[in-house]
Amino acid sequence: MANAKTWRMRIRAATKEAGTYRPYFEQVIAILADILERKDDAVDQYEKTGRKPVVAHTNKAGATNLEKNPCLRVIEECEAQALSYWRDLGLTPAGLKRINEEAMKQSGPAKKMSFSSLLDELTG
Numbered sequence: 001m002a003n004a005k006t007w008r009m010r011i012r013a014a015t016k017e018a019g020t021y022r023p024y025f026e027q028v029i030a031i032l033a034d035i036l037e038r039k040d041d042a043v044d045q046y047e048k049t050g051r052k053p054v055v056a057h058t059n060k061a062g063a064t065n066l067e068k069n070p071c072l073r074v075i076e077e078c079e080a081q082a083l084s085y086w087r088d089l090g091l092t093p094a095g096l097k098r099i100n101e102e103a104m105k106q107s108g109p110a111k112k113m114s115f116s117s118l119l120d121e122l123t124g
Contacts, residue, residue: 001040007033011089020090020099032085039078046071 002010011029015021046069049055053072058064087095 001044002037004030004033004037007036011091014091015089018090018096020096025089028085028088032082032089035078035082035085039075039082042071042074042078046075 008029011032012021015025015029049069049071053069054066055069056064057067083092086092087098090096090099
């Protein structure tokens with residue numbers, strides 16, 4: 001399983017490949033890396049304990065009940081949290097589309113120029 005440092009490198013590489021990397025995303029990348037490391041730890045624990053989706057739990061009154069494996073709950077919570085960060089970094093289709101649309105709005109519409117004025121501007 002990958003540690004947070006490895007996850008940071010992978011996430012940074014993915015954002016660069018998608019064209020969405022910005023240095024100011026580093027804090028978000030670090031948070032996502034920590035979430036993914038926690039998920040990996042939960043997956044590791046789940047596998048070590050026999051991959052049982054349901055486990056017996058004895059409550060304070062002494063009654064034993066079946067409940068969802070706590071490791072699975074942690075995995076699901078981490079995945080839900082991670083998805084929102086993946087989206088914010090433009091690493092999902094919807095997130096990438098949103099980032100690209102915002103970038104287009106920021107740059108504004110292209111101004112129209114005649115060919116001669118374009119040549120004048122380029123040749124100085």
